[in-house]
Amino acid sequence: MSGSSDNLHIAILSSPGVGHLIPVQLLAERLVTKHNVKTTILAVTTSSSPLESRLLKLPTEEGLVETVELPLGDISRLMNPSIQVATTLCMMLREALPLIRSAIASMDRKPDALIVDLFGTEALPIALEYKLPKYVYVPSNAWYTALTVYCPVLDGEIKGQYVDEQDCLKIPGCKPVRPLDVVDPMLNRDDQQYVEYLRRGKEYTLFDGILLNSWEDLESKSLEAFRENEALRSVMTNPVYPIGPLTRTIEPNVLENGFMAWLDKQPNQSVLFVSFGSGGVLSTEQMTELAWGLEMSQQQFIWVVRSPTCGRVDDAFFTRDYGSEWSPSFLPPGFLTRTQNIGVLVPLWGQQVKILNHPSIGGFLSHCGWNSTLESIVSGVPMIAWPLYAEQKLNAAMLTEELGVALRPEDLPTRKVVGREEIEKLVRKLIQGEDGKVMRDKVKRLKISATSALSELSGSSYKSMCQILSNISNKRSARMMK
Incomplete structure (x- = not known):
């Protein structure tokens, strides 16, 4: 434990959404359990996510993590079907600035530093107002961060749409990236989310440093580029700190209906786990092709299923006997009967960490x-990359x-329905093939x-965190001496 971190108090700002709240909670827990730092999470919330509400009610570590919910009021005026999610999040954080300022002002003990997540750069003026050391926590990788801070340079070099470029994009510290694999805000330069993305990339460079949920051995070349590459350092000279991997060990869900017992009966590394996260919804046609592909592969699978129309699943689907010929309309007729000996379906949400760590799991779609x-x-499981939105295509390229x-797949699932034959080949290759063994x-x-x-x-990563805390402690000491 770093002695210089004793008695520090750090506030961490989380933007709305389960995918943003989870890594913030993990960072807070790490600060508490390994560095004895009091942590206050400022969680901007909406009323639209029941899972987010459950996460906020989880017990905190040793009483040193306090969560302050900052519920947005009526934000219907911000909602527009044509506005992209990234733009909406930026608007929400701007709307929440008075709440954030008020929360900090009302603290009995002011924080010694402010850490904001990747959308929280809106709070930069508040950090300056309170003269707080300020950091951006990017719960992603160095590839994403390099692209984000370098995008303003690409904006000046490339005319027209990035996706129309014939050559791969050159990003310092990364392998050349296909134009189609860029983050969603870069797919349309005429959309407001691109403007917001450029702004955030510039604002990252105004903070005292960037924390990444990654580690040196995973991305040594990209992290070295932040320290030594002239092109990258021309836009950002502040340090990048890999502090990960921060991952969940427990989840606020329980796995029911004997699915773990089914996994216990399967051979080691024989089962494909299929899940698209809390926001991943496929089209009806793609759901059908995926079902056929899994069936044709004849490999064991456990599939977290969501309706292609609304992300929900008819409760009756999971109370019927698997031997019944009945199945919901978004799966092939008789699918449950034909696959009852090789696969199981999980409604809506599975306990992902527990499943991935099961010895029978041999791959993750x-x-x-x-x-x-x-x-x-961190579970030692290779993947079939099936990116859907945000920065997932870039992650898939890196993986x-x-x-x-x-x-x-040969084509992005967001551009073309992946056929059952290709899905069958991918599954067999990962679970049974030599390529799968090498990746494993x-x-x-x-x-x-x-x-x-x-x-x-x-x-x-532990040393990186100690360095950050030492810097914060030194700045606190300097302030107290004035």
Whole structure:
């Protein structure tokens, strides 16, 4: 434990959404349990997510983590079907600025630093007002961060739409990226979310540093580029601190109906886990093709199922006997009967961490959200990359092209329905093929390095966190001496 971190108080700002709240909670828990830092989470919330509400009610570590909910009032005027999610989040954070300022002002003990998540750069004026050391926590990887801070340069160099470029985009510290694999805000330069993305990339450089949910061994070349690459340092000179991987060990859900008992009966590394996260919904046509592909592969699977229309599933579906010929309209007729000996379906939400750590799991068909990606890597499970939105296409490119721990379809699932034959081949290749064995060996080595990075003896991520806290402590001491 770093002695310089004793008695520090840090506030962490979380933007709305389960995918943003989870990594903020993990960072807070890490600060408390390993560094004895009092932490206050400022959670901007809406009333639209029951899972988010459950997460906020989880018990906190040792009483040193306090969560202050900042519920937005009526924000219907911000809602517009044509506005993209990223733009909406930026608007929500701007709307929440008075709440954030009031929450800090009312604290009996003011924080010694403010950490904001990737959408929380809106709070930069508040950090300046209170003269707080300020950091951005990007719960993603160095590839995403390099693209975000370098995008203003690309904006000046490239004319027209990025997706129309014939050549791959060159990002310092990263392998060349296909234009189609860029983050969603870059897909249409005429949309407001692109303007917001450019602004955030510039604002990242105004903070005292960036925390990444990654580690040195995972992205050594990209992290080195932040320290030494002239092109990247021309836009950002402040340090980047890899402090991960921060992943969940428990989840606010229970796995019911005997699914774990079914997994216990399967051979080691024989089962494909299929899940697209809390926001992943496929089209009806793609659901049908996926079902056929899983069936044709004849590999064991456990599939977290959501309706293609609303993300929900008819409760009756899961109370019927698997032997029945009845099945919902978004699955092929008789699918449950034909696959009852090789697969099970989980309604809406499965206990992902527990499933991934089960010895029978041999692969993960995932949307490649970074939370899920890290959970797969630290569980030693290779992936089939199935990106859907946000930065997931970029994550998929890194997993396949840089790390070699994932397969992906020839065409992006967001552009074309992936057919059953290709799905069958991908599943067989991952679970049974030689390529799958090679990827499994690679990801298991990464699992070991992930554990080492967090070690309190010589872990690179542990040292990064100690350095941040030492800087904050030194600045606090300097303020107190004035």
